[in-house]
Amino acid sequence: MIHTRFLRGAVAAIALTAAAALPAGAETLKFAHWVPPAHTLTASTIEPLQAAVADSGLEIEVYPGG
Numbered sequence: 001m002i003h004t005r006f007l008r009g010a011v012a013a014i015a016l017t018a019a020a021a022l023p024a025g026a027e028t029l030k031f032a033h034w035v036p037p038a039h040t041l042t043a044s045t046i047e048p049l050q051a052a053v054a055d056s057g058l059e060i061e062v063y064p065g066g
Helices: 004-020 040-054
Strands: 028-032 059-063
Touching: 004 028, 004 040, 040 059
Parallel strands: 028 059
Antiparallel strands: none
């Protein structure tokens, strides 16, 4: 079983890596994952990540699995 702390770290690392690879003018980061929208991973990790990067001018567009 994968722990939530590991998943949070993995999601944060992916987001930071993707954000670093963006061109200077980019404002939207597209993020696809394997869990459905009602999964606890969305509420516990992805939504706080969206709120954290919103202050920097980035927006994370989420494409959940199904």
